[in-house]
Amino acid sequence: MLTAHGLTCVRGERRLFAGLDLAVGPGEWLHVRGENGAGKTSLLRLLVGLMMPAEGEIRWDGTPVAKLTDEYRRQMLFLGHHGAVKEELTTLENLHFAAALDGAELPEREALAALHRFGLRGREELPVRFLSAGQKRRVLLARLVTRKAKLWVLDEPFTALDVKAVDMLSALIGEHLAAGGMAVLTSHQAMPIAGGRVLQL
Amino acid sequence: MNAILAIIRRDLLLAMRRKSEVLTAVFFFVIVTSLFPLGIGPESALLKKIAPGVLWVAALLATMLGLQRMFAPDHHDGTLEQMLLSPTPLGLLVGGKIAAHWLLSGLPLVLLAPVLGLQFDLDAGALGVLMLALLLGTPLLSLIGAIGAALTLGLRGGGVLLSLLVLPLYVPALIFGAGAVEAHVSGLGAGGHLSLLAALLALAIFFAPWATTAALRIALE
Numbered sequence: 080m081l082t083a084h085g086l087t088c089v090r091g092e093r094r095l096f097a098g099l100d101l102a103v104g105p106g107e108w109l110h111v112r113g114e115n116g117a118g119k120t121s122l123l124r125l126l127v128g129l130m131m132p133a134e135g136e137i138r139w140d141g142t143p144v145a146k147l148t149d150e151y152r153r154q155m156l157f158l159g160h161h162g163a164v165k166e167e168l169t170t171l172e173n174l175h176f177a178a179a180l181d182g183a184e185l186p187e188r189e190a191l192a193a194l195h196r197f198g199l200r201g202r203e204e205l206p207v208r209f210l211s212a213g214q215k216r217r218v219l220l221a222r223l224v225t226r227k228a229k230l231w232v233l234d235e236p237f238t239a240l241d242v243k244a245v246d247m248l249s250a251l252i253g254e255h256l257a258a259g260g261m262a263v264l265t266s267h268q269a270m271p272i273a274g275g276r277v278l279q280l
Numbered sequence: 281m282n283a284i285l286a287i288i289r290r291d292l293l294l295a296m297r298r299k300s301e302v303l304t305a306v307f308f309f310v311i312v313t314s315l316f317p318l319g320i321g322p323e324s325a326l327l328k329k330i331a332p333g334v335l336w337v338a339a340l341l342a343t344m345l346g347l348q349r350m351f352a353p354d355h356h357d358g359t360l361e362q363m364l365l366s367p368t369p370l371g372l373l374v375g376g377k378i379a380a381h382w383l384l385s386g387l388p389l390v391l392l393a394p395v396l397g398l399q400f401d402l403d404a405g406a407l408g409v410l411m412l413a414l415l416l417g418t419p420l421l422s423l424i425g426a427i428g429a430a431l432t433l434g435l436r437g438g439g440v441l442l443s444l445l446v447l448p449l450y451v452p453a454l455i456f457g458a459g460a461v462e463a464h465v466s467g468l469g470a471g472g473h474l475s476l477l478a479a480l481l482a483l484a485i486f487f488a489p490w491a492t493t494a495a496l497r498i499a500l501e
Contacts, residue, residue: 127365130501152367161358167297168290179286180366180373206297 080104081126081230081261086135088121095121096280099135103230106274108252108262113280119265120160120234122280126263127157127232139230153181156228160235162219166208170199170218173207177222185225193224198244212239223251231255233264283368287376288383295384301346306388309342310396317399324401331400332410332461339389339414340450343421346385347446348439350377350429351496364500371489374496378419378426378489386418402461409464409474416477417457423481423488424449430495452480 086099095118103109111119124130126137128144128151137144139151164173171190178185194203197217207215216239223231231252237245249272252262256274264270295302316334317327354360354377363373393414394407402410428446432438460473 129361129364149367152365155365157361157365159358159361161356161361163358163362165290165294165357165359167294172290172293176286176290177362180283180362180368182283182367184282 080140081137081263082141083126083137084135086122086125086137087133088118088125088130089133090118090121097134101278103261103263105259105261106256108256108264108272108275110270110275110277111263111265111280112267112277117280119280123157123159123232123234123263123265127155128152129157154229155232156222156226156230157232158219158222158234158236162215164207164215164218167206169204169206170194170210170221171203173218174221174225178225181226183226189225193221194218196224197221197247213241213244216240217244220248223248223255229260231260231262231264233262235265235267237266237268237270283366284372284376284379287373288380291377291380292383295380301349302384302388305342305345305385306392308345309338309389310392312338312341313396314399327400328402328465331397331402331406332458332465334400335393335396335410335414336417336454336458339393339418340421340447340454342389343385343418343425344443344446346381347425347429348432348442350381350426351433352429355433355499360496360500364497370496371493374426374430374492375489378422378492381426382419382422386414386422389418390414402465406461406465409470410461412474413457413460413470413477416474416481417453420453420477420481420484421450423484424453426492427488427495430492430499433496433499453477456480 080102082102084100087097088095099122101109111122113119121130125132128148139147139154144151163177165176168176171194174190174193175185191203194200197220199214199217199221202210202214207218210218220236236248240248249270252272255262256272313335316330320326351360354363364370366373390411393410397407397410425446428442428449431445432442435441456473456477460470460477463473464470
């Protein structure tokens with residue numbers, strides 16, 4: 080269970096939001112909405128611990144996140160605006176490296192299955208720079224399948240995806256929630272996933 | 281530990297895919313050190329005297345070339361964020377990146393130095409000391425450079441600032457590194473210089489990843 084109390088975010092001289100409360104329990108997801116520059120990405124970066132809140136506290140299962148960094152990081156997966164995908168490496172190498180960074184072994188079979196699920200069959204050995212923008216996003220999103228995490232924090236996951244990929248990702252998030260997972264995501268589109276709450280910034 | 285090895289393996293793999301970056305630094309080292317004997321002519325006494333200084337200054341500058349790209353690509357494509365969020369402590373991952381930088385831009389210099397030293401008429405003993413000094417000194421350059429690279433991450437015109445920041449910090453390595461060869465040639469023995477170089481290295485191995493990590497956290501805020 081992820082809870083935050085009285086979050087305040089200040090970027091430069093501007094106060095983006097103040098006194099924000101939120102709670103996400105198992106099987107729930109939070110849809111963060113707001114105009115450009117409202118602080119959606121900043122909120123996600125606060126939640127994953129890339130930034131410190133000016134005021135307020137974030138708790139994971141009741142314990143402040145600052146006190147259980149390792150434990151929290153193991154259970155949380157953050158996919159940001161940037162790909163975190165290396166252009167020179169192949170799709171398969173990218174997945175293996177991402178898993179290694181998490182300190183986990185990724186069996187070849189699972190990595191291939193994840194790529195195939197995201198429609199990248201036949202492109203396993205292709206350097207990522209030869210892929211289209213949407214396909215690069217798919218490589219990134221394949222991590223959702225290979226990495227076991229309870230909490231998904233996704234920044235604009237639907238950017239550059241085609242209709243089929245959007246449906247597939249929605250289904251994937253649905254499965255994750257049905258299995259007791261949690262998700263916080265930003266998106267400008269309305270999303271066809273049940274059990275969501277909207278947080279308007 | 282696996283995560284560190286994975287980082288080293290990935291950086292080496294990336295370097296193999298874009299060879300030009302690594303080769304630029306190595307060729308720079310070779311060409312700069314070769315220009316001096318050509319310019320000065322066959323005066324072996326003078327060449328012998330300037331050899332350690334020239335080789336060390338060239339090594340410093342060659343290491344500088346790759347420094348700016350140490351964290352910049354990872355910062356640009358978001359890998360650095362993922363490293364920060366990894367369950368493995370960032371300090372260890374940064375250690376892996378520094379090790380990869382040394383393998384790519386420090387180790388080739390150590391291996392090339394004896395060949396280039398021949399141009400300066402250094403004898404076998406002096407070449408051995410030179411190699412040993414570089415073997416202790418180049419990791420030190422990578423470690424100190426990592427702090428500078430992290431501090432200037434994401435800044436416009438960071439390249440010039442990086443040189444201004446890092447080169448003064450390289451001075452002790454230069455003094456003891458070049459001094460070791462000179463001491464050996466003049467018959468004083470290189471032990472003292474090499475010990476000091478090793479002490480600096482030990483200190484840097486302990487503190488540099490820590491300082492680099494702190495700087496990276498600030499850059500990512």
